[in-house]
Structure formats: C-alpha cells, structure tokens
Amino acid sequence: MTESFISTKDRIISTAIDIISESGLSNLTTKTISMKANLSEPLLYRFYGDVNELLVDVVEYYFRFDKSIRKTIQAKEGSCVDKIRAYVEDYAIYYENYYSLSTLMLQYEELLHNPATRELIVEGASSRKAYVTELFQNAIDAGELVQGYDAGMMADCVHGYIRAVCLKRRFSSERGSIKKEIIDFIVDMLKLLSTGKDGGAL
Numbered sequence: 001m002t003e004s005f006i007s008t009k010d011r012i013i014s015t016a017i018d019i020i021s022e023s024g025l026s027n028l029t030t031k032t033i034s035m036k037a038n039l040s041e042p043l044l045y046r047f048y049g050d051v052n053e054l055l056v057d058v059v060e061y062y063f064r065f066d067k068s069i070r071k072t073i074q075a076k077e078g079s080c081v082d083k084i085r086a087y088v089e090d091y092a093i094y095y096e097n098y099y100s101l102s103t104l105m106l107q108y109e110e111l112l113h114n115p116a117t118r119e120l121i122v123e124g125a126s127s128r129k130a131y132v133t134e135l136f137q138n139a140i141d142a143g144e145l146v147q148g149y150d151a152g153m154m155a156d157c158v159h160g161y162i163r164a165v166c167l168k169r170r171f172s173s174e175r176g177s178i179k180k181e182i183i184d185f186i187v188d189m190l191k192l193l194s195t196g197k198d199g200g201a202l
Contacts, residue, residue: 009047009057011037016058021100025110028055052116059117062104063124065094070131080139081190087135088158088186089179095166096179102166129155145193154193161185 015037019028028051034041048054069090073083095102104111108125111117129152136151165181 008039008043012039012044012047012054013057013061016054017061017104018100020058020107021103025107052114055111055114055117056120058104059111059120059124062101063120063127066124066128066131069094073135079144080135080142081144081194084132084135084139085183085186085190087132088162089183091162092179092182095162095182096177099169099178102178103170105163106167106170129159132158143195143197145190146195149193154189157189158186 012033015033016028019032019036023032030041030044030051033039033054034044037044048057069087072090073087076083076086078086108121111121132155133152136145136154139145140147140149140151162182165178165185169176169178
C-alpha cells in the first residue's frame with residue numbers, strides 16, 4: 001500500500017513538471033493533471049488539497065538533489081577548479097536527462113509571486129548561488145583562478161548561462177545537447193580565468 005502511495009504521488013509530481021514544461025504554470029490545474037496522469041480528480045485530492053500544495057512538492061523535488069551533489073563534490077579529490085567543473089557537469093547531465101525539470105528555472109518569477117513557493121525558491125536559488133560562489137572563491141584563494149574577478153559574479157555567469165541554454169532550447173528548432181553546451185561553456189570559462197596552477201586539469 002505504501003509503495004502504491006509513493007509511486008502515485010511521484011507520478012503526480014512528474015506529471016505536474018511535464019505540464020509546466022509543456023504549457024506553463026497557468027495551465028497547471030487538477031483537471032489537466034488528472035487527464036495527463038490518467039487519474040481521477042478525487043484520487044488526486046487524496047494527495048493534494050490544491051495546486052499550490054502540489055507546487056510545494058514540485059519545487060522541493062527540483063532542489064532535492066542539491067545536497068547530494070554538493071556532498072559528492074566536497075568528497076571529490078582534485079583541485080578547486082576540478083570541483084567547479086564537476087559541479088556544473090553534474091547539473092548539465094541532470095538537466096539533459098530530465099529536460100522538463102530544467103524548465104522550472106524559467107518559472108522562478110511566477111513561483112516567487114506564489115506565497116506557497118516563494119520561500120522555497122528564495123532558499124533554493126540562494127543556496128545554489130552561495131555554494132557556487134564558495135567554489136569560485138576557493139579557487140581564487142588557492143591561486144587557481146585569476147584575481148580581480150568577483151566570485152559571486154562568476155557564479156551568476158554560470159547560473160545565467162545554464163538558464164540561457166534552457167531558454168534557447170525552448171524556442172529553437174535545433175535541439176542540441178544541453179550537457180555539451182553547458183560543459184563546453186564551463187571548460188572555456190575556466191580556461192580563460194585559469195592561472196595554470198590547478199595541475200593542468202583543464
């Protein structure tokens with residue numbers, strides 16, 4: 001029974017993410033979810049009282065792997081630059097494999113205006129920014145990246161580029177690899193900023 005409950009709930013969350021990706025937040029209703037997931041609306045209401053309750057789980061799902069990715073990066077041996085690249089590669093692979101999920105970052109503004117999800121978005125996005133800023137600052141302090149650039153600005157460049165790639169894929173008929181484009185960018189960026197003291201890992 002528990003297994004059935006979990007799988008149905010995950011199915012609802014996944015369906016909601018697909019609807020947001022395909023049609024936007026405004027089209028996320030109990031009716032569209034039940035139709036796409038092939039579930040009755042009464043069954044849907046057993047799990048969620050309304051769409052806002054579901055959106056909370058959707059946002060939590062979006063950020064759910066952040067801690068495990070950071071833990072993996074922290075345990076990783078190698079230079080600070082290696083850790084930056086590994087972090088970006090992990091997200092590039094994650095979004096490549098689950099494209100619908102990547103489009104949630106394009107919904108930040110609307111989710112910030114929703115009282116149910118505002119704090120989750122602020123906390124999740126701020127935490128990502130802080131962690132990548134720390135990675136860049138560590139690389140600067142270790143002499144692996146050139147001085148004179150603000151670590152927070154570098155973090156913004158990384159996250160901004162990832163959003164730009166996801167947005168471009170929305171309106172382009174060419175569906176290239178998200179992973180390749182993002183990884184190529186971070187490799188080029190780190191080469192440009194490198195002092196050559198990271199062991200030549202680039």
